[in-house]
Amino acid sequence: MNASYDVAVVGAGPAGLAAATVAARHALTTILFDEQAAPGGQMHRGLTASPPGRRAMLGNDYTRGDALIDACRQSGTTCVYDAAVWATRKGDDGSYDVGVAHGGSGARSVRFVKARALIIATGALERPFPIPGWTLPGVMTAGAAQVLLKSSGIVGEGRVVLAGSGPLLWLLASQYLDAGVTPAAMLDTTPRGRRWRVLPEAWGFLRSPYFGTGVALLRRVRRHVRQFANVTALAASGPARLESLQFDAGGTTHALPADLLLLHQGVVPDINLGSALGCAYEWNAAQACFQPIVDVWGGSTLPGVFFAGDGAGIAGAEAAEARGQLAALAVANALGRIDASARDGAAEKPRAALRRALRGRRLLDALYRPADAYRIPRGDTIVCRCEEVTARQIAGAVKDGACGPNQVKAFLRCGMGPCQGRMCGLTVTELVAQARNVSPSEAGYFRLRWPVRPITLGELASVGGSPEAERAVVRGPVR
Amino acid sequence: MFRRLPEPGTAPVPVVPVTVDGHPFLALAGDSVAAVLLMSGRLACRSAPVSGAPRGPFCLIGACFDCLVTIDGQPNRQACLVPVAPAMRIETGKGAR
Numbered sequence: 001m002n003a004s005y006d007v008a009v010v011g012a013g014p015a016g017l018a019a020a021t022v023a024a025r026h027a028l029t030t031i032l033f034d035e036q037a038a039p040g041g042q043m044h045r046g047l048t049a050s051p052p053g054r055r056a057m058l059g060n061d062y063t064r065g066d067a068l069i070d071a072c073r074q075s076g077t078t079c080v081y082d083a084a085v086w087a088t089r090k091g092d093d094g095s096y097d098v099g100v101a102h103g104g105s106g107a108r109s110v111r112f113v114k115a116r117a118l119i120i121a122t123g124a125l126e127r128p129f130p131i132p133g134w135t136l137p138g139v140m141t142a143g144a145a146q147v148l149l150k151s152s153g154i155v156g157e158g159r160v161v162l163a164g165s166g167p168l169l170w171l172l173a174s175q176y177l178d179a180g181v182t183p184a185a186m187l188d189t190t191p192r193g194r195r196w197r198v199l200p201e202a203w204g205f206l207r208s209p210y211f212g213t214g215v216a217l218l219r220r221v222r223r224h225v226r227q228f229a230n231v232t233a234l235a236a237s238g239p240a241r242l243e244s245l246q247f248d249a250g251g252t253t254h255a256l257p258a259d260l261l262l263l264h265q266g267v268v269p270d271i272n273l274g275s276a277l278g279c280a281y282e283w284n285a286a287q288a289c290f291q292p293i294v295d296v297w298g299g300s301t302l303p304g305v306f307f308a309g310d311g312a313g314i315a316g317a318e319a320a321e322a323r324g325q326l327a328a329l330a331v332a333n334a335l336g337r338i339d340a341s342a343r344d345g346a347a348e349k350p351r352a353a354l355r356r357a358l359r360g361r362r363l364l365d366a367l368y369r370p371a372d373a374y375r376i377p378r379g380d381t382i383v384c385r386c387e388e389v390t391a392r393q394i395a396g397a398v399k400d401g402a403c404g405p406n407q408v409k410a411f412l413r414c415g416m417g418p419c420q421g422r423m424c425g426l427t428v429t430e431l432v433a434q435a436r437n438v439s440p441s442e443a444g445y446f447r448l449r450w451p452v453r454p455i456t457l458g459e460l461a462s463v464g465g466s467p468e469a470e471r472a473v474v475r476g477p478v479r
Numbered sequence: 480m481f482r483r484l485p486e487p488g489t490a491p492v493p494v495v496p497v498t499v500d501g502h503p504f505l506a507l508a509g510d511s512v513a514a515v516l517l518m519s520g521r522l523a524c525r526s527a528p529v530s531g532a533p534r535g536p537f538c539l540i541g542a543c544f545d546c547l548v549t550i551d552g553q554p555n556r557q558a559c560l561v562p563v564a565p566a567m568r569i570e571t572g573k574g575a576r
Contacts, residue, residue: 051489052488137534153483154514155481385545
């Protein structure tokens with residue numbers, strides 16, 4: 001790792017790998033960071049160590065990451081894994097300082113690396129799914145189940161129930177069937193009547209790459225897994241761990257014993273790094289989330305800072321790859337490696353790929369927009385998992401004068417825990433918006449600050465500090 | 480609660496001996512500490528700081544911080560982000576952050 005680079009890319013998923021590859025091929029010195037021990041992001045998680053049987057089971061969407069990873073390796077990019085980017089700040093000379101904590105168990109080195117341009121490809125998080133009992137052990141996200149399957153070949157056992165809406169939930173059900181696991185039930189929370197309302201968007205979807213595989217996948221899962229449609233009032237219970245589920249469907253209240261509940265209602269951009277840096281964000285009403293304001297190249301409201309992949313707005317893995325390439329081309333132009341016409345020429349292919357990948361997106365957005373009740377909970381449902389703050393408390397704080405998420409945080413510590421609002425931020429925004437009868441955009445979001453990933457005080461003191469400064473805050477022996 | 484799929488035709492993955500709350504457990508190389516917790520039958524790994532309610536791994540992508548455990552004496556490590564290493568000491572059950 002050198003002290004400075006032309007480009008720093010944060011995140012080694014499809015967007016970050018593609019961006020780094022294109023940047024390095026344009027003779028830009030490029031460094032790529034990822035918090036995981038290996039490249040691939042969540043999409044191609046564990047791919048570099050995946051045994052043949054698992055690769056075959058997970059299919060082409062998974063293994064197409066091989067080409068991305070190989071290309072990046074051969075591009076001359078400096079790839080640094082086990083590297084948590086905990087801060088980014090603008091330096092006096094217009095370049096950016098990237099704070100990195102690098103290394104495995106307990107012995108990380110913390111430093112700043114300079115970069116003239118920054119490509120943020122930190123991807124998506126699963127949208128919060130605040131229902132009663134979602135903090136119980138035995139309740140996890142569908143994405144978590146995919147991580148276990150991809151990186152360790154581990155599957156749920158016993159009565160596994162999938163609940164929520166969105167393509168990833170169906171994909172997981174299908175992957176579990178491939179792995180020989182038949183989920184006990186699938187609870188579809190997509191609101192009633194949604195299928196008719198999305199008809200105007202259907203033309204785009206019929207021409208999309210998702211159409212053929214999507215329909216076949218849905219049919220297969222429906223045939224093998226017990227289905228409940230239009231599920232409302234979903235709740236998990238059990239005193240110390242998940243024991244059963246309650247929900248309404250088909251005009252009746254159901255109770256279902258369960259050992260493992262896997263929740264999912266779509267993904268949303270991970271905004272912590274870009275927002276802490278000072279990039280402007282906007283509310284996406286169709287997807288009910290915040291996303292960075294970007295131009296057609298992914299350029300943010302800060303000079304030299306670009307977004308690519310789902311962190312720039314949810315669009316999926318194929319779009320991520322194209323947007324990574326586009327961002328890198330714009331950086332190559334901004335740093336004088338290519339002129340505008342060369343940039344535009346090279347952009348034609350990724351632009352076409354992006355258009356193809358985005359076909360049908362509007363139908364998916366409209367069809368799987370989570371129901372209000374699952375985004376904006378009521379009563380004693382926990383919203384902030386870290387500080388255990390309920391929807392009722394947040395509504396009360398707004399009544400007492402809290403006008404936005406930051407005031408709610410000051411009143412209740414909501415969003416102040418270790419997850420830094422990742423599990424509650426959007427819920428708090430929408431709760432405040434509803435209580436004040438304003439738009440989510442006006443309600444706003446938590447003011448995010450670095451460190452956006454946890455570092456110890458000792459690690460912080462070690463950045464350019466004296467041994468005395470480090471000793472003053474470190475428990476135990478100083479390295 | 481969880482099981483490992485048989486993966487026939489695959490070269491054997493090295494076994495990694497660790498301890499969880501003092502009990503020996505055999506993990507496989509490449510597993511995260513969170514995977515070890517789940518495979519050893521521990522859905523819960525700490526207590527929530529306000530109510531004391533049990534919590535366990537939730538998101539496995541480093542976002543939720545519900546899988547905080549003590550690893551080799553260092554508290555508040557995210558179990559889902561740490562790969563197992565031989566002789567690793569994993570301790571659950573601490574409520575503080």
